[in-house]
Amino acid sequence: MLTLLNFLLTGLLGVLQDRVAAFDGLRLVDGDHECSGRVEILRFNQWGTVCDYGWDYREADVVCQELRCGLALSAHRGAAFGAGRGELWHVQCTGHESSLTDCTVFLRSSSYCTHENDVGVKCSGTLLMPTLTLLSPHTVFSPGEAVRFSCSVLPGHHLSDFHLYRHGVSTPLVTQRVDQSQIRVELTLTDLDTSHQGSYSCRYRVKGSSPSQLLSSPPSNGINITVVELLTPQHWYNTSTEAPAGSVIKGHSFNITCSTPQQYPGGSFQLRLIRTNGTVRQSLPALTPSVTFTFPSAQSSNEGYYYCLYRVQLGGRTFVSRESQPLPISIRDPDPVLSPMVISWLVSGLTFVVAVIIIVIVAKVLCHKEKKPSELERETRSCEENTYVALSINKL
Numbered sequence: 001m002l003t004l005l006n007f008l009l010t011g012l013l014g015v016l017q018d019r020v021a022a023f024d025g026l027r028l029v030d031g032d033h034e035c036s037g038r039v040e041i042l043r044f045n046q047w048g049t050v051c052d053y054g055w056d057y058r059e060a061d062v063v064c065q066e067l068r069c070g071l072a073l074s075a076h077r078g079a080a081f082g083a084g085r086g087e088l089w090h091v092q093c094t095g096h097e098s099s100l101t102d103c104t105v106f107l108r109s110s111s112y113c114t115h116e117n118d119v120g121v122k123c124s125g126t127l128l129m130p131t132l133t134l135l136s137p138h139t140v141f142s143p144g145e146a147v148r149f150s151c152s153v154l155p156g157h158h159l160s161d162f163h164l165y166r167h168g169v170s171t172p173l174v175t176q177r178v179d180q181s182q183i184r185v186e187l188t189l190t191d192l193d194t195s196h197q198g199s200y201s202c203r204y205r206v207k208g209s210s211p212s213q214l215l216s217s218p219p220s221n222g223i224n225i226t227v228v229e230l231l232t233p234q235h236w237y238n239t240s241t242e243a244p245a246g247s248v249i250k251g252h253s254f255n256i257t258c259s260t261p262q263q264y265p266g267g268s269f270q271l272r273l274i275r276t277n278g279t280v281r282q283s284l285p286a287l288t289p290s291v292t293f294t295f296p297s298a299q300s301s302n303e304g305y306y307y308c309l310y311r312v313q314l315g316g317r318t319f320v321s322r323e324s325q326p327l328p329i330s331i332r333d334p335d336p337v338l339s340p341m342v343i344s345w346l347v348s349g350l351t352f353v354v355a356v357i358i359i360v361i362v363a364k365v366l367c368h369k370e371k372k373p374s375e376l377e378r379e380t381r382s383c384e385e386n387t388y389v390a391l392s393i394n395k396l
Helices: 002-017 057-066 342-369 377-396
Strands: 025-030 036-041 047-048 072-076 088-092 104-107 118-121 131-132 147-150 158-167 173-179 184-189 198-207 214-215 222-228 233-239 246-251 254-259 268-275 278-285 290-295 304-314 315-321 327-332
Touching: 002 025, 025 057, 025 118, 057 072, 104 173, 104 184, 104 278, 131 198, 147 158, 158 184, 158 304, 233 246, 233 304, 254 268, 254 342
Parallel strands: 047 088, 246 327
Antiparallel strands: 025 036, 036 047, 036 118, 072 118, 088 104, 131 147, 147 184, 158 173, 158 198, 198 214, 198 222, 233 254, 254 290, 268 278, 268 304, 304 315, 304 327
């Protein structure tokens, strides 16, 4: 009891005698690397050490963060990294300070704290950038597929978990917890859709001396993936106005247009015709959202069901859309009554007949006019005939 009282009194005297406002420097010595070792404080050009009374992860975290060494992996007591020299300091922190200067610091003037009580710390160090590797054989995917990544880091950290991020999104899309000794993990993103397209990177987190203390690594290299979603094309046809719906008049021209609102470089449209004696395909490059297949003269071989689809090659893979709904087209023989050629022939024939009739009528009229006797000729002829008849009677 007397010993404890003596310790408290001497500590209080130390506080009253020398309360530190700032340090000139902070370092870790005799450790495995620059972020581990005995904690030493520079004051008035003299390096001193820190007493281990009350020393735990809270103070250790402040030291690691001030030295830009990440989080404290462990807080050591009892001169774990050897005994130092110089003044002995006492430090009390909450764990939220950015520097030891912000903590309660005073000289330890007590025979119960010697350099055999020097503290040390082992920090996580500057976290190395992890490496992201694509395990899937390609970078272009269809909706519903999965993409597999591998995230790895060099050994030396007490790892907690790995995260997969998409650029522009703050929350991880995949999280995988690991054992402390594990340095590689597979991250799989399933059921892809177009919202997953973009650049991906991974991070890992390390555990501090407190379970609640986690430090995140810098992001890894980026890997881009593309999600190709091909919409079902639309199609329609055009032909002469006199053709009934769903039909094309034989010998007339017609065209079929395929269209899609979403395109990719190097795509093409394919038109497929299913008819009774087989299937016919033809393709045109998709230089615009719509392409037109032209048929200059419809024949019986053009009759059948037409389908449109869109095809594109990306990342060494071929993607094909669903086929459009069938477009039935029948080829009809031209209607003689309505045929322009027949009408032309009829008009020409009627014109000829009318012309002939007019010529005949005119000819008859002219001929009748030439043979008709004049009035004088008729009177003379009548008189002569009457006279002849009268003379003949007298003679009798």
